[in-house]
Amino acid sequence: MNEFEQKISSISKRLDYPSTPNISASVMKKIRQPRFISRRLTWSLTLILILLVSLFAIPPVRAAILEFLQIGIVRIFPQQIEPTQEPISTITPAPSMIPLLDSIFGETTLDEAKQQVNYPILLPQNFGEPDYVFVQDAEGYMTILVWMNPIQPQSVELSLHFIPNESWAIKKMGPRVLQETMVNEYKAVWAVGPYPLILYNRYEIEFTRLIEGNVLIWTDGTITYRLETHLSMEEAILIAENLQPIP
Amino acid sequence: MKITSAEAYLDEATLIRRAAHGEAAAWEPLMQAHQQAVFRLCYLLLGDPDDAEDVAQETFLRAWNHLKRFDSTRPLRPWLLSIASNLASNRRRSAGRYFSALQRAFQNEIPQTNLEEKNLQSNDANELWKAVQSLNFQDQQIIYLRFFLDLSVNETAQVLEIAEGTVKSRLNRAIEKLRKIIQQDFPILFEGHEV
Numbered sequence: 001m002n003e004f005e006q007k008i009s010s011i012s013k014r015l016d017y018p019s020t021p022n023i024s025a026s027v028m029k030k031i032r033q034p035r036f037i038s039r040r041l042t043w044s045l046t047l048i049l050i051l052l053v054s055l056f057a058i059p060p061v062r063a064a065i066l067e068f069l070q071i072g073i074v075r076i077f078p079q080q081i082e083p084t085q086e087p088i089s090t091i092t093p094a095p096s097m098i099p100l101l102d103s104i105f106g107e108t109t110l111d112e113a114k115q116q117v118n119y120p121i122l123l124p125q126n127f128g129e130p131d132y133v134f135v136q137d138a139e140g141y142m143t144i145l146v147w148m149n150p151i152q153p154q155s156v157e158l159s160l161h162f163i164p165n166e167s168w169a170i171k172k173m174g175p176r177v178l179q180e181t182m183v184n185e186y187k188a189v190w191a192v193g194p195y196p197l198i199l200y201n202r203y204e205i206e207f208t209r210l211i212e213g214n215v216l217i218w219t220d221g222t223i224t225y226r227l228e229t230h231l232s233m234e235e236a237i238l239i240a241e242n243l244q245p246i247p
Numbered sequence: 248m249k250i251t252s253a254e255a256y257l258d259e260a261t262l263i264r265r266a267a268h269g270e271a272a273a274w275e276p277l278m279q280a281h282q283q284a285v286f287r288l289c290y291l292l293l294g295d296p297d298d299a300e301d302v303a304q305e306t307f308l309r310a311w312n313h314l315k316r317f318d319s320t321r322p323l324r325p326w327l328l329s330i331a332s333n334l335a336s337n338r339r340r341s342a343g344r345y346f347s348a349l350q351r352a353f354q355n356e357i358p359q360t361n362l363e364e365k366n367l368q369s370n371d372a373n374e375l376w377k378a379v380q381s382l383n384f385q386d387q388q389i390i391y392l393r394f395f396l397d398l399s400v401n402e403t404a405q406v407l408e409i410a411e412g413t414v415k416s417r418l419n420r421a422i423e424k425l426r427k428i429i430q431q432d433f434p435i436l437f438e439g440h441e442v
Binding site for chain 2 (some may be wrong): 004005006007009011013014015016017018020021024026027028030031032071106107108109112136209
């Protein structure tokens with residue numbers, strides 16, 4: 001520890017904290033509270049159940065309720081599905097990673113990430129090594145690679161998630177443009193923001209992010225890949241189909 | 248089975264195993280042992296004692312609900328602090344926090360702080376805290392864990408789920424940023440010392 005760090009360390013110990021409340025007592029009370037469902041709640045739940053059963057009896061309603069796309073561990077509730085097979089060229093200003101970079105846990109290096117995960121980490125061609133690497137333990141290690149835009153260093157050029165099955169659960173609510181496509185032989189989906197993305201981790205902590213970039217999602221059965229970029233769908237597919245394991 | 252006073256001195260791993268099997272009484276001494284560190288980290292990250300208490304409670308409830316998945320041979324504190332940190336990060340972004348802060352502001356119950364009554368040393372610490380608050384969340388977090396809560400590099404690495412080498416490099420970067428902030432905005436903090 002140098003002189004500055006020693007000084008910081010000694011000053012920080014003198015901070016006046018509020019006295020610690022009796023947290024254990026409050027938590028014990030909640031833990032020991034018998035869980036019961038009130039009669040009113042029971043009635044409400046019964047009514048909701050009856051309503052849902054009735055709604056499911058009507059074919060168009062059933063179709064609407066069940067209309068979502070599942071790619072690996074990602075479930076997408078589309079706003080509208082574009083039936084066209086024509087590729088859609090969409091350029092949006094920038095992916096939305098930047099505001100989160102400060103709050104993403106598990107920053108590491110590519111070498112350390114290779115040791116941590118039991119699946120091959122793939123890199124896109126011509127992008128070099130990522131500027132940021134994150135590995136998050138969520139009953140399966142999720143890897144996030146981030147490449148910053150060399151011209152605008154404050155914005156993200158590309159981010160690539162590797163999400164093992166049974167790791168995180170992800171819901172996308174109502175992307176603006178959604179198109180089914182293929183990455184090599186795998187089924188894929190192309191989604192365009194803005195839309196809220198909801199992630200749940202092992203502590204059931206919910207993160208909601210507003211996605212403004214374009215996202216290509218595909219799965220090989222064991223890993224769900226999520227490529228977020230400002231590039232067009234054709235360019236994203238080209239990148240995805242040419243991912244290579246780290247040499 | 249009730250925890251007797253003698254059993255209260257059982258080692259942490261045994262208490263964790265018992266608590267994981269649903270024995271609430273085994274969870275209580277563990278909470279008592281770690282509630283101060285958890286509350287203080289929440290307070291540092293959120294800056295509000297009510298918010299800190301809420302998040303600390305939530306931390307222990309979440310941990311209790313997920314104890315079966317926790318490896319009882321590992322120390323509990325880094326895991327609790329990791330949950331607390333995640334929850335505090337979420338809380339900072341949530342709209343509810345701003346509403347509750349607004350509500351308090353309108354309740355005319357603004358805590359009266361008499362700076363004159365506080366000693367100079369404590370003021371130094373408050374100034375340092377203000378300086379750290381100018382950093383981004385990730386930098387604040389590592390400085391609070393390492394310096395304010397006095398965690399070792401190894402414990403900090405466990406809380407942040409990163410390698411010890413990454414803790415060191417990230418800490419160095421955060422300290423450099425803090426040094427600049429202090430030089431620029433809080434020079435009095437290190438008056439007479441070379442910053």
